[in-house]
Amino acid sequence: MSTDPLSTTLHALADPTRRGILARLATGEATVGELAEPYDMSMAAISKHLKVLEKAGLVEQGREAQWRPRRLNPAPLRELDAWLGEYRKLWEARLDRLEHYLRHLQGRSDA
Amino acid sequence: MSTDPLSTTLHALADPTRRGILARLATGEATVGELAEPYDMSMAAISKHLKVLEKAGLVEQGREAQWRPRRLNPAPLRELDAWLGEYRKLWEARLDRLEHYLRHLQGRSDA
Numbered sequence: 001m002s003t004d005p006l007s008t009t010l011h012a013l014a015d016p017t018r019r020g021i022l023a024r025l026a027t028g029e030a031t032v033g034e035l036a037e038p039y040d041m042s043m044a045a046i047s048k049h050l051k052v053l054e055k056a057g058l059v060e061q062g063r064e065a066q067w068r069p070r071r072l073n074p075a076p077l078r079e080l081d082a083w084l085g086e087y088r089k090l091w092e093a094r095l096d097r098l099e100h101y102l103r104h105l106q107g108r109s110d111a
Numbered sequence: 112m113s114t115d116p117l118s119t120t121l122h123a124l125a126d127p128t129r130r131g132i133l134a135r136l137a138t139g140e141a142t143v144g145e146l147a148e149p150y151d152m153s154m155a156a157i158s159k160h161l162k163v164l165e166k167a168g169l170v171e172q173g174r175e176a177q178w179r180p181r182r183l184n185p186a187p188l189r190e191l192d193a194w195l196g197e198y199r200k201l202w203e204a205r206l207d208r209l210e211h212y213l214r215h216l217q218g219r220s221d222a
Contacts, residue, residue, distance in 0.1 A: 007125045014121035019194075026201055074202035077195060083130075084192055090137055091185035 005057075006083060009076040012056035017041070018049050022058060025072035029062060035070065116168075117194060120187040123167035128152070129160050133169060136183035140173060146181065 012018055021035050036046040050070065053059040057076050062069045123129060132146050147157040161181065164170040168187050173180045 004127055006130070007127060010121050010125035014118045014125055016115055016118060019117070023197075026198060072201070074198055074205065077198045078202050081195055081199065084188060084195065086134075087137060087185055087188045088192065090183070091189050094185065 005076070006079060008056045009058065009080055012052050012058055013080075015049070015052075017046075018053055021046075021049060021053060022072060025059060025070060029069035029071045031067050031069050116187070117190060119167045120169065120191055123163050123169055124191075126160065126163075128157075129164055132157075132160060132164060133183060136170065136181060140180035140182045142178045142180050 013022075017039060020038065024030055024035060024038075032043070032046065032050065035050070036043055039046060050059060054061070057073055059070050060073050062071060124133075128150060131149065135141055135146060135149075143154070143157065143161065146161070147154055150157060161170060165172070168184055170181050171184050173182060
């Protein structure tokens, strides 16, 4: 597996359980037990998913007392957004062309 | 491996060679030979990467004659962008708070 930071981020996100954990953390900090609740999975399986997210820097561990809540770190998502930005103009240009073409068709049917 | 469409897209993007192929196709159609050129890899390895991109719907094959150029389909990237949009407000809010805090510090040093 590739280990450049963007590949690590994308690999971490390529799983619905891990995206579910991020969605939960987007609403606020949570303990491992709270994160595991919606899933019919062993705590070991959830911990493994969390490790992948932590390795990618998407999830951080708080230092508070024993229960060490996890929190979301959006920085790697911002990097992904910057990468995606290069392609945004591509699909926007395609949508513009499609809109232009539809207007052209409409103009002809109006005539 | 998970097979929901977004996981398939993210998995396909989690490799620098595959992202390189997409970047090349963002500039226009290309044959497999042209796509392979920058890489010190066998054609079999490049074809395997292309298959992953095609399975994710990120790359399409043209129907033109023998050489069947590949082209980029940005639709799965737009889906990823929509998913990422939910988190965009999160990091924007953090940047706003940081900016607010820096202004507050500056205000104090100006006084």
